Amino acid sequence: MNLDLKFIKTKRKEKGYSLQYMAKALGLSNASQYYKYEIGYYKLKADMLPLLAKILNCNIENFFI
Structure with a gap:
């Protein structure tokens, strides 16, 4: 899966x-x-995704294509 x-x-x-x-x-x-x-120069780490979802008020599933 891609982000x-x-x-x-x-x-x-x-x-x-x-x-x-x-x-x-x-x-x-x-x-x-x-x-x-x-921009994808660095890959987001799996442990960053829950916090990112909380900050952006969305579900982690929304991050994947």
Whole structure:
């Protein structure tokens, strides 16, 4: 299964969350690091998905294509 990174980006923007906000919420060091996950440069880890779903107020299943 592949992650739907476009869905994640769209949900973040709908919520009005900045890259920096997402980075802090996920315990990452900075916005640039989060951005690399969002564009697929880094792979999101399985243990990050439940927290990401909570932040974006959606189900983990929504993340997969």
